[in-house]
Amino acid sequence: MRGTLTATGILLVVALAYAGSCIIRPFRDCWLCDGKGHHRSKRKRKLSRPCGWCNRTGKRLRFGRRLWNRARRTAREAA
Ligand SMILES: [Zn+2]
Known part of the structure; x- marks a missing residue:
């Protein structure tokens, strides 16, 4: 029990x-x-092509942040 709690x-x-x-x-x-x-x-x-994954920004939203954004959107739509 104590182990589960820890x-x-x-x-x-x-x-x-x-x-x-x-x-x-x-x-x-x-x-x-x-x-x-x-x-x-x-x-x-030699060909350098724009990155489609990040839309040429070089940055990707982190998984946790994406979850958070989705949760907020769902909460807003429910209200
Ligand atoms: Zn990229």
Whole structure:
């Protein structure tokens, strides 16, 4: 019983820390273009093409922040 409680506590702390980091830094570098906004095509190495994943911004919204945005939107629509 005590072990379950400790595990829950640790999970809660980790979740809170992750949520906090998502608030402080909602964006992270795009995995495809490495934050540059464009990447080299695999076949034609010289060609640099705009990154479709991040829409050429080089930044991607983090998973936790996306969840948060969706939750807020749902709450707003329900009200
Ligand atoms: Zn990208």
